[in-house]
Amino acid sequence: MRLVMKKSEGFTLIEVLVAISLLAIISLLVWQSMGGIIASKERYEKKDQAFRSATLALNLMVKSLDMSVLYTSPDILGLSPSGESSFKSVFIGVNSGDQDKLTFDAFSHVRYLKDSKESDLAEVTFFLEPAADGEPGLFDLKKKEVSPPGFQNDKDASTMTLLENVRELNFRYYNPQKTDYVDEWDTTKIDYVNKLPRAVEISLVIQDPVDEESKLRFSTTALLEMSPGPSDF
Numbered sequence: 001m002r003l004v005m006k007k008s009e010g011f012t013l014i015e016v017l018v019a020i021s022l023l024a025i026i027s028l029l030v031w032q033s034m035g036g037i038i039a040s041k042e043r044y045e046k047k048d049q050a051f052r053s054a055t056l057a058l059n060l061m062v063k064s065l066d067m068s069v070l071y072t073s074p075d076i077l078g079l080s081p082s083g084e085s086s087f088k089s090v091f092i093g094v095n096s097g098d099q100d101k102l103t104f105d106a107f108s109h110v111r112y113l114k115d116s117k118e119s120d121l122a123e124v125t126f127f128l129e130p131a132a133d134g135e136p137g138l139f140d141l142k143k144k145e146v147s148p149p150g151f152q153n154d155k156d157a158s159t160m161t162l163l164e165n166v167r168e169l170n171f172r173y174y175n176p177q178k179t180d181y182v183d184e185w186d187t188t189k190i191d192y193v194n195k196l197p198r199a200v201e202i203s204l205v206i207q208d209p210v211d212e213e214s215k216l217r218f219s220t221t222a223l224l225e226m227s228p229g230p231s232d233f
Helices: 013-066
Strands: 091-094 101-106 122-130 139-146 158-175 180-182 199-207 215-223
Touching (some): 013 158, 013 199, 013 215
Antiparallel strands (some): 091 101, 122 139, 158 180
């Protein structure tokens, strides 16, 4: 009987090296693709969070402005021991370039403590304050509440941060007599005494969390239901 030996089949060294090289290239391409997807997801989430935060801040401002009021009657304001009004109900919008400030009275205050010396009426102020981290050109949007107005010191006021990384805050006020928006409003001045604007336009610019060279702009309008005169029921 004649024995026939079959030659064993296998990979040569060159074939193994080629296979390893192809596998490495494919793995690198997959890794780069996944890295791009993850980076895009992170950028999207940061931008989405910025949009959500800015929208929430604007909604809170609009809600407070919707409940703004103006009182002049001593029966409503109350009198001091000397017989004078204990405080003045005001609506003051100060134009400070791109860092405007707005102070007004509104029925937006919520009492959380039983028997606290507070009321539904509060003096509300929206303003910008330099960012806590000291970043140049960045501000924190603040809301300060004093309730009741005129009966507490600033140290007793409630202050909260509505939004960080703010670049600009601007208000404009619709004057029904001029049928146009104006940059300032002050009920302590003769032109605006006992008058509220019909609407307040709010413009907000924040830093783009993804691109340091870009900004995100938001705007909305709040209608003042108690405009134009004092609400002395």
